[in-house]
Ligand code: C2O
């Protein structure tokens with residue numbers, strides 16, 4: 202397997218969008234950042250040199266990093282921040298992932314500008330489980346903030362309120378039509394009539410689930426989170442923050458210009474970015490440029506049925522070359538309630554002013570990021586960094602679906618990890634709740650991909666809900682949408698010893714405490730234990 206060396210220089214760079222210029226943190230001066238290209242099974246050494254103003258880390262989202270939490274990246278979970286003027290070399294170990302993943306900063310909100318795609322091609326001598334596309338392109342969905350993102354989040358933290366939403370969504374760094382003063386720089390994707398293209402789509406957005414489509418063109422989704430799925434042909438998709446999807450599009454319409462567009466999917470009273478973003482699918486050849494470029498019809502912002510109609514179609518490919526191994530005999534079932542709520546601050550030590558501040562929690566614990574990283578504390582048995590008593594609640598400990606409101610249920614603050622034995626067959630049931638502002642939560646787990654065996658609305662019920670499970674060809678993913686006031690169940694074998702962060706991929710919620718840490722203990726041998734500390 203191949204070995205690659207990359208250098209990422211973190212530095213402030215000026216960018217102009219929506220008619221205003223700001224300095225922002227970038228990798229190698231690029232936004233979006235560079236594409237990390239590897240083949241399945243390769244290893245990439247990425248040296249990150251921090252020439253920026255504050256400490257940052259980088260995470261390789263969806264890369265399992267077998268036994269190698271040292272290079273996983275979340276700040277103060279597996280490493281301390283790379284200080285300005287310092288560097289750190291990540292050893293990014295690819296095992297069975299194939300398709301599209303992404304990398305992003307994992308320190309406060311810095312991932313807004315510090316992110317890029319990871320493209321993992323099939324090994325030599327193997328090929329895609331679909332006809333080879335004529336060409337490929339990465340498409341990154343993100344959010345643009347006119348102001349400085351660090352100031353924005355610092356202000357929100359100081360006030361205890363919701364941070365301001367972004368000013369525009371972007372496709373490959375460009376707001377596009379219909380955002381003022383960015384029409385000229387709209388991202389263009391040239392296509393030849395009759396050819397099929399592979400688009401590698403990443404939702405790097407901070408806080409929004411998105412609908413995405415291309416005017417007059419059907420798209421065929423062939424992979425999600427770097428695992429192949431049974432092809433789905435559709436006019437739109439819904440992609441949640443953290444997720445990646447590989448889609449095929451055939452240029453089979455009259456040669457012209459067509460908008461590629463994305464719009465938010467959101468059903469809550471919290472403030473959100475109401476704009477749309479677009480790029481242009483541009484046929485090559487001679488034709489008259491249309492005065493009105495066709496725009497895709499995307500579902501309405503609150504159209505839950507449209508989102509579900511798409512997501513519930515996703516099934517693993519489950520072919521001979523790409524088999525699935527859905528674990529059957531669960532040894533450890535963990536229930537996790539997922540809620541947005543409030544916390545009472547007696548003083549500034551809880552990260553807000555005195556009085557109530559918005560918070561978020563898992564099993565009613567609002568996560569507090571420690572100042573020493575959990576991995577080091579675990580590995581060296583350092584006291585007072587984290588506790589090992591993340592609660593394992595039975596279902597219905599709280600009647601979360603009873604719409605109890607913000608003010609009757611307060612989480613407690615804590616840095617609590619859940620310990621799991623090596624080899625345990627784990628099922629996690631996430632129960633979305635109706636406390637505070639109910640909304641969907643894209644839950645992400647580091648160190649694993651897992652099978653989404655079931656999902657539904659209302660309360661999870663051990664007898665009724667488990668009957669609906671798909672144990673044949675469920676999607677194998679690293680991020681799942683826990684539905685508003687509903688549940689989602691995932692399964693995996695705990696075969697990757699390490700310290701693995703688990704959190705909502707909406708940055709508002711992650712920074713309010715919707716996080717915890719899973720620690721998979723060492724197995725009996727060296728090969729089933731965390732690799733030694735890198736020197
Ligand atoms: Cu993409 Cu911990 O995140």
Ligand code: CU
Nearest residue numbers: 642705707710
């Ligand atoms: Cu969330």
